[in-house]
Amino acid sequence: MLSFKKMNKRQLYYQVLNFAMIVSSALMIWKGLIVLTGSESPIVVVLKGSMEPAFHRGDLLFLTNFREDPIRAGEIVVFKVEGRDIPIVHRVIKVHEKDNGDIKFLTKGDNNEVDDRGLYKEGQNWLEKKDVVGRARGLLPYVGMVTIIMNDYPKFKYALLAVMGAYVLLKRES
């Protein structure tokens, strides 16, 4: 029976290592995407309906943020306002660029009546390149709903993690 216990332990180590491999691969892929796209958050989920009917709540957006790409009117940008955590996805409607490359721009959501100056910081009238998280390049509908559910119901997230962990660790039984 000692050999049986030993085999169990070895299998346990194997399962744990397997699990760690999966987690670190996911992390590597994510960080690799960050480098590849130049954006600090290359995949975002749309939370509000301010860009309807183009983007609905739960849609996934793929962003890039290459420095050589200039900001032009009509582009959909994801930007962060100072003092707010959550980035906003809206469209650029005004661009003023100087000779030396300094850009200031204004955004507005397609579904909103007015521009975003009400959302900016107090006294801020324009956004700059440093506020940009990325430009929306691709769309994948509905997939982001999972993230929204996990955010709104954290118990669901913990339950899911527990089930996944149990499945990975107990898989060897069968």
Added chain:
Amino acid sequence: MQTRAGPPDVTPSGRTFLGETPPLLVADWRKGRGRPRARLRLSGSARAPPAGGCVRAAGTRALDRVQDRKGGGAAVARVPGTRGTGGADRREPVRCRNGVPAVPVPRCVLGASAEMNTVLSRANSLFAFSLSVMAALTFGCFITTAFKDRSVPVRLHVSRIMLKNVEDFTGPRERSDLGFITFDITADLENIFDWNVKQLFLYLSAEYSTKNNALNQVVLWDKIVLRGDNPKLLLKDMKTKYFFFDDGNGLKGNRNVTLTLSWNVVPNAGILPLVTGSGHVSVPFPDTYEITKSY
């Protein structure tokens, strides 16, 4: 010595496994009724060749031989009509033809839990299958339309231009140039729509350069055209939706303000390209401010 079929008095291991009747015994029991039952074959996950069990699909003959062999051994006390299950009888193991003792090969999961497992695993595989089908469809949507040219010719015409200089009430409170434009648009967008286009976001933008800024772009008007809406645009004497404020006073006397109609193609899934229509119009702005007239 009985060569006749009858239930063997012993089970190979001396008792049944988890209450399951070993297939050997079942076959024997049924044998008297004239035909071997499906149970004679191994069921479910035990269908793989058992290590040690010698049950075969064409079982009865094998069992006959088993019986024969067994009959050559010690005498057995047999009570007619009983099955040898769980027997307290003597325990001579049933041997297969090659002399290897037969072992019962049970089904892995029994009873109510068996059904639960199949329901769950079926639901699981159904779910996984539908997910992969949807993923493949989405990718197909994307890849079939990713490299299409979404440009069509556009005709623009500007009928009226007026320039004022007022305090910019939309933001920075400075006196800036405010332009008013009346325009016409003619375009046929029908060829752009396909199975992967959800909507087109059209916008008319004015591009010009001033002393202060090398490049200025202002969106004057926009429209959303969903798939299913009328794709032919025939707009006349349209007023700008948004105020045409400059960042400063650069519109006055500006010789070259270019108006273009562009659109953002929003797909069901895939790339979000910005396409400029082929066709633009450049207009000069007046040298003086309009004070009296209102737009």
